[in-house]
Amino acid sequence: xxxxxxxxxxxxxxxxxxxxxxxxxxxxxxxxxxxxxxxxxxxxxxxxxxxxxxxxxxxxxxxxxxxxxxxxxxxxxxxxxxxxxxxxxxxxxxxxxxxxxxxxxxxxxxxxxxxxxxxxxxxxxxxxxxxxxxxxxxxxxxxxxxxxxxxxxxxxxxxxxxxxxxxxxxxxxxxxxxxxxxxxxxxxxxxxxxxxxxxxxxxxxxxxxxxxxxxxxxxxxxxxxxxxxxxxxxxxxxxxxxxxxxxxxxxxxxxxxxxxxxxxxxxxxxxxxxxxxxxxxxxxxxxxxxxxxxxxxxxxxxxxxxxxxxxxxxxxxxxxxxx
Numbered sequence: 055x056x057x058x059x060x061x062x063x064x065x066x067x068x069x070x071x072x073x074x075x076x077x078x079x080x081x082x083x084x085x086x087x088x089x090x091x092x093x094x095x096x097x098x099x100x101x102x103x104x105x106x107x108x109x110x111x112x113x114x115x116x117x118x119x120x121x122x123x124x125x126x127x128x129x130x131x132x133x134x135x136x137x138x139x140x141x142x143x144x145x146x147x148x149x150x151x152x153x154x155x156x157x158x159x160x161x162x163x164x165x166x167x168x169x170x171x172x173x174x175x176x177x178x179x180x181x182x183x184x185x186x187x188x189x190x191x192x193x194x195x196x197x198x199x200x201x202x203x204x205x206x207x208x209x210x211x212x213x214x215x216x217x218x219x220x221x222x223x224x225x226x227x228x229x230x231x232x233x234x235x236x237x238x239x240x241x242x243x244x245x246x247x248x249x250x251x252x253x254x255x256x257x258x259x260x261x262x263x264x265x266x267x268x269x270x271x272x273x274x275x276x277x278x279x280x281x282x283x284x285x286x287x288x289x290x291x292x293x294x295x296x297x298x299x300x301x302x303x304x305x306x307x308x309x310x311x312x313x314x315x316x317x318x319x320x321x322x323x324x325x326x327x328x329x330x331x332x333x334x335x336x337x338x339x340x341x342x343x344x345x346x347x348x349x350x351x352x353x354x355x356x357x358x359x360x361x362x363x364x365x366x367x368x369x370x371x372x373x374x375x376x377x
Contacts, residue, residue: 057150058357059110063103066358069149074111077146077154079122084160086136090173090376091116091148093352093360093369100142101361104294113148114141114317115177117169127157135163135176135332138320149357151377159321161328165336172336173374174206174348180330181288181317182210186218188329189286189313190262194219197256201246201275202266202291204231206349206372211264212238213344214335223260225250225267238345246271251278267292272312273305281309288315348374 057074077085092115100108115137120128128134139159141147146154165172186192198215202208203224215222216239224240226232232243244254246267251257251274263275266289275285306312319325338344349371352360356375363369 055151056354057111057146058354059149060101060108060112063101063108066361068101069112069357069361071355074146074150076152079124080154081124082157083124083154084120084128084134084136084157085122085152085154086116086118086134086160087121087152088116088118088148088150088377090118090169090374092173092177093364093373093375094177095364097142098361098364105143107143109140109142109144109146111146111149111153112142113150113153114138114143115173116141116148116153117163117172117176121152123157125157128160128162132162133164133172134160135172136160137176137180137327138317143318156321159327161330161332163332163336165333165340167336167340170348170351170374170376171339171346173376174346174372175332175335175339177317178206178210178372179214179335179346180320180327180332181315182207182214183330183335184317184325185264185286185288185315186211186214189288189315190264190284192218192220192262195221196261197221197223197259199223199225199250199254199260199263199275199278200240200266201225201250201263201271202289203235203240203243204228204370205266205289205291206369207289208266209238209371210346211266212240213346216240217338217343223254223256248274250274254278262286264288269293269295269297273297273300276306276310276312279307279310281307282311284311284313286313286315346372348372350374351376
């Protein structure tokens with residue numbers, strides 16, 4: 055099968071096209087003929103050697119058709135999504151014609167949507183859904199701030215939160231992106247900055263914050279919450295540097311909750327992929343309730359260009375690759 059392997063850590067030329075054997079069937083796993091896959095920042099960090107783990111074949115998610123499933127968890131020929139479970143990190147991932155994923159990290163996603171549109175859903179929407187409805191326990195009528203909302207993850211979170219009846223305040227560093235976020239349903243857009251809690255009118259009355267900017271803003275996010283409010287840290291758009299000299303006694307308000315979510319836990323007992331309603335999300339996309347079309351679609355032969363666009367922050371949303 056054709057595959058793209060990580061030959062070394064570094065630039066775009068680290069990703070090399072080659073031929074590899076197709077993955078063999080294995081009990082408890084699903085061999086998937088990949089039709090399309092999403093591109094993620096994690097894969098850029100893996101390519102550069104900045105991630106703790108990186109498999110020979112990168113790619114943490116895909117959509118495709120079941121080729122074999124020895125345990126019978128999924129019927130051969132079914133449309134499925136696969137995400138995490140070591141894909142691209144400890145086992146060969148989705149930058150190939152076939153992959154083998156743990157059954158616990160595979161979900162049915164039967165839909166008439168084109169493969170490119172289905173590929174925009176799994177990792178981004180599964181992560182956003184879990185952050186919003188498990189970690190933040192978001193309910194209709196609550197006010198939610200999404201920091202870093204123009205990222206593909208942020209756009210998915212805006213989509214899901216608005217569809218659930220929340221009042222969404224979105225942030226971006228770019229005034230040119232305000233209209234796009236309003237079109238997604240954000241009630242208001244604020245210019246992102248480290249002192250947002252001092253500028254936002256609802257400060258200390260916010261129910262929840264989904265912080266995708268990361269360690270550089272999370273203390274400010276905690277400062278804008280009401281008593282009992284929740285902040286979920288789930289992204290590092292502002293960089294990977296840790297919070298310097300973090301001291302909750304001096305830097306956190308009493309009675310607020312700080313939670314974290316990393317999608318690498320998907321497929322573990324506490325976070326089964328089956329918990330995420332991917333089938334319903336695909337139906338909502340098909341019905342137009344969620345605006346989840348990919349911002350850019352590349353062919354398998356264009357992986358270098360896809361990574362270049364991602365590295366240059368020119369994506370404008372979720373990018374996907376189709377076979």
